[in-house]
Amino acid sequence: xxxxxxxxxxxxxxxxxxxxxxxxxxxxxxxxxxxxxxxxxxxxxxxxxxxxxxxxxxxxxxxxxxxxxxxxxxxxxxxxxxxxxxxxxxxxxxxxxxxxxxxxxxxxxxxxxxxxxxxxxxxxxxxxxxxxxxxxxxxxxxxxxxxxxxxxxxxxxxxxxxxxxxxxxxxxxxxxxxxxxxxxxxxxxxxxxxxxxxxxxxxxxxxxxxxxxxxxxxxxxxxxxxxxxxxxxxxxxxxxxxxxxxxxxxxxxxxxxxxxxxxxxxxxxxxxxxxxxxxxxxxxxxxxxxxxxxxxxxxxxxxxxxxxxxxxxxxxxxxxxxxxxxxxxxxxxxxxx
Ligand code: PBG
Ligand code: ZN
Numbered sequence: 201x202x203x204x205x206x207x208x209x210x211x212x213x214x215x216x217x218x219x220x221x222x223x224x225x226x227x228x229x230x231x232x233x234x235x236x237x238x239x240x241x242x243x244x245x246x247x248x249x250x251x252x253x254x255x256x257x258x259x260x261x262x263x264x265x266x267x268x269x270x271x272x273x274x275x276x277x278x279x280x281x282x283x284x285x286x287x288x289x290x291x292x293x294x295x296x297x298x299x300x301x302x303x304x305x306x307x308x309x310x311x312x313x314x315x316x317x318x319x320x321x322x323x324x325x326x327x328x329x330x331x332x333x334x335x336x337x338x339x340x341x342x343x344x345x346x347x348x349x350x351x352x353x354x355x356x357x358x359x360x361x362x363x364x365x366x367x368x369x370x371x372x373x374x375x376x377x378x379x380x381x382x383x384x385x386x387x388x389x390x391x392x393x394x395x396x397x398x399x400x401x402x403x404x405x406x407x408x409x410x411x412x413x414x415x416x417x418x419x420x421x422x423x424x425x426x427x428x429x430x431x432x433x434x435x436x437x438x439x440x441x442x443x444x445x446x447x448x449x450x451x452x453x454x455x456x457x458x459x460x461x462x463x464x465x466x467x468x469x470x471x472x473x474x475x476x477x478x479x480x481x482x483x484x485x486x487x488x489x490x491x492x493x494x495x496x497x498x499x500x501x502x503x504x505x506x507x508x509x510x511x512x513x514x515x516x517x518x519x520x521x522x523x524x525x526x527x528x529x530x531x532x533x534x535x536x537x
Contacts, residue, residue: 223504224500224503224504226503226518228271228272228519230499230503230509231510231512231515231518232273232274232509232511232512233268233275233276233277233511233516234276234277234279235261235264235265235276235278235279236256236279236408237255237258237299238255238256238257239281240283242259242260243255243257244260247403247406249403250403250407250474250478250481251485252517253513258301258305261278261302261305262305262309262310267516268313268516268519269312271519271520272519273313273515274313275313275314275315275360276313276314276315276316277318277363277511278302278315278316278317278318279318279407280297280298280299280302280324281298281409282323285324285326286325287325287327287332288346289324289325289346290324291324292321292324292350293349293352295353295356295357297324297353299317299354300353300354300356303317303354303358304357307357307358314360314361315358315361316361316362316363316390317359317361317362317363318365319347319350319351319362319363319371319375320347320366322412323409327412327413328410328411329415330343330368330420331347331366331368332346336414336415337415338368338420340369343371344371345374347364347366347368347371347374348371348374348378351379352379360387362375362379362390363389363392364389365395367395367417367421367422372389372391372437372440372442373440376389376441389442389444390443390446391444391446392471393437393442393445393446393447394430394434394446394456394460395448396421396422396424396448397418397423398421398448398475399475400452400474401449401474402474402478403475403478404473404474427455430447430456430459430460431463438464438466442466443467444466444467444469444508445466445467445468446468446470447468447469447507448470449471449472449473449475450473450507451498451501453470454505455505457470457506458506461507462506467508467509468507468508470502470511471511472499472502472513472514476498477512477513477514480495495517495518495521496521496526499512499514499518
């Protein structure tokens with residue numbers, strides 16, 4: 201393809217052409233909105249590093265969930281802030297735990313909205329790690345039992361899908377097994393298959409009050425330098441019965457999203473995490489970027505990389521922009537025509 205016979209700009213010259221040859225699209229159907237459910241009543245506390253995102257008590261969660269449902273967002277993913285934490289994260293698998301109560305309220309009041317639950321221990325343990333501590337580190341196999349119990353308690357409360365985020369080996373199989381034994385063979389597992397030990401989780405740990413009280417998560421979350429290991433991790437989860445595989449964080453790991461898309465014939469999800477959200481919000485507030493435009497461009501980058509689903513704190517804003525007929529290509533506030 202040589203100039204001047206070929207001119208790349210011809211097909212870009214009119215919006216109608218750009219629309220016709222656009223390769224990637226974004227829809228509200230792609231979005232999953234994370235929510236933080238806090239024990240108590242009348243709570244609506246904004247996360248200081250995540251403007252627009254709140255810790256909320258159940259009645260406020262229900263109200264916001266209704267709004268998401270009306271915007272056409274198909275699903276939320278729930279994180280819990282329990283009344284009490286302990287060494288074994290008891291609230292995580294209690295029948296009357298914060299998440300179990302939230303699921304029941306949501307399924308009763310907004311039944312059309314899919315409720316996905318984050319299955320992990322770190323929000324419920326007093327030490328803030330994602331499992332049981334033995335000899336100063338998280339013990340894999342004893343944690344599996346608790347994760348399985350937690351997933352089952354979510355299903356019993358009415359969850360539509362469970363999403364283990366702990367990074368223990370064998371958790372997908374353990375969860376699949378207990379769900380099947382209890383008649384929940386139709387509840388899908390969305391596995392946080394490839395989850396990196398990332399600095400981008402900082403604001404989330406404020407939101408979920410889940411900062412590890414000693415050490416870090418590098419003995420269970422993945423090394424940011426590794427790509428081949430990501431394929432091995434996901435392979436394990438696929439063989440153990442994962443229905444959807446997730447990559448997390450999103451923007452700094454788009455190459456891994458593409459790797460998953462090429463390697464596996466399963467839906468791929470990407471988690472656009474708290475730090476990614478906070479950076480856009482901060483730059484937007486400073487007037488350094490056109491915030492709406494950057495949000496939409498970021499969403500499109502996930503789809504282009506191969507993601508089918510996007511877990512994002514921007515879900516509400518994105519849904520609203522989509523309903524307004526927002527088009528990336530027309531969003532020029534830079535002065536260009
Ligand atoms: C807990 C969990 C984390 C996130 C989702 N589930 C944080 C962590 O591993 O410390 C991060 C989400 C975000 O940053 O938005 N296992
Ligand atoms: Zn965790």
